[in-house]
Amino acid sequence: MAETRSLEARTPAERPLSPHLQIYRPMLTMMMSIAHRITGFALYFGTLLLAWWLIAAVSPNGYARFQWFAGSWIGRLILFGYTWALIHHMLGGIRHLIWDTGRGFGPSEREWLAAANLIGSIAITLILWIFVLLTMGGS
Amino acid sequence: MSAPKHIRTPLARVLGRGAARSGTEHFWHQRLTAVANIPLTIAAVIILITLLGRNQAAVAQILGSPAVTIIMLLFIFSITIHMRIGMAVIIEDYVHDESSKLTLLMANTFFTFAVGLAAVYGILKLSFGL
Numbered sequence A: 001m002a003e004t005r006s007l008e009a010r011t012p013a014e015r016p017l018s019p020h021l022q023i024y025r026p027m028l029t030m031m032m033s034i035a036h037r038i039t040g041f042a043l044y045f046g047t048l049l050l051a052w053w054l055i056a057a058v059s060p061n062g063y064a065r066f067q068w069f070a071g072s073w074i075g076r077l078i079l080f081g082y083t084w085a086l087i088h089h090m091l092g093g094i095r096h097l098i099w100d101t102g103r104g105f106g107p108s109e110r111e112w113l114a115a116a117n118l119i120g121s122i123a124i125t126l127i128l129w130i131f132v133l134l135t136m137g138g139s
Numbered sequence B: 001m002s003a004p005k006h007i008r009t010p011l012a013r014v015l016g017r018g019a020a021r022s023g024t025e026h027f028w029h030q031r032l033t034a035v036a037n038i039p040l041t042i043a044a045v046i047i048l049i050t051l052l053g054r055n056q057a058a059v060a061q062i063l064g065s066p067a068v069t070i071i072m073l074l075f076i077f078s079i080t081i082h083m084r085i086g087m088a089v090i091i092e093d094y095v096h097d098e099s100s101k102l103t104l105l106m107a108n109t110f111f112t113f114a115v116g117l118a119a120v121y122g123i124l125k126l127s128f129g130l
């Protein structure tokens, strides 16, 4: 106890503390970690759209209003972003679940999983949207 | 101030159960709902795609059918629990002032219950009519 106190009383040596985020070169694994949190955050508020859609479906007027929004360019943009966030977060979530089993922590595995997360989410989002726009005749 | 801290046994301190006072329950439920979210999200996206471009009557009928209603209810329950825990983690990570933290954690619970129940109301109304 006395030993600890005297140590605390001494002026601390000037040594670097924990590393600061700014001194890191941005790495893909790091960006994907942040992206998981940002997409989770966005999906959280996006559930308002899900609730709106379900309640709108109850009446023709309500549904017309929802369809007007969904068809507008801003609506399309939000829905496109939401699709990507959902797919990205789902793939990122699967990555987290793989880690939870103790696997996938090797340096090359981490890089591979991060790249697969990003490329996979973009590819699946584009495929879904192209499929939908083609089958709906661009309406 | 420091006295009660010292009478606490290591077990009691462990039972203080962390910043959200819920021990490992949040961690576990986050994983449980994450696993459930995977098939439920895929199902919900497929349902959504099949409904695109249909008129309200058709959408209401399909969404209100038993199988689709049950899948959507499961989806809503799972994501609501999941996103409430997820947002709580974000709040605990960035908000360190005790009263702001409690306020935001409360707001998080209110928001998730409100949006979750609104979605449940919509789907049940479609399913049961009225």
Ligand code: HEM
Residues within 6 Å of the ligand: A036, A037, A038, A039, A040, A041, A043, A044, A047, A086, A089, A090, A091, A092, A093, A094, A096, A097, B030, B031, B034, B035, B037, B038, B041, B079, B082, B083, B085, B086, B087, B089, B090
């Ligand atoms: C589709 C399947 C989904 C899977 C597999 C999944 C998986 C996960 C996992 C494993 C975590 C914990 C990450 C960690 O430990 O740092 C997480 C966090 C989170 N999820 Fe999900 N999730 C899914 C869908 C959703 C949805 C639909 C929402 C919102 C409506 C959502 C909102 C969140 C939030 C807000 C967090 C907290 C983010 C953080 O702490 O960085 N997730 N998700």
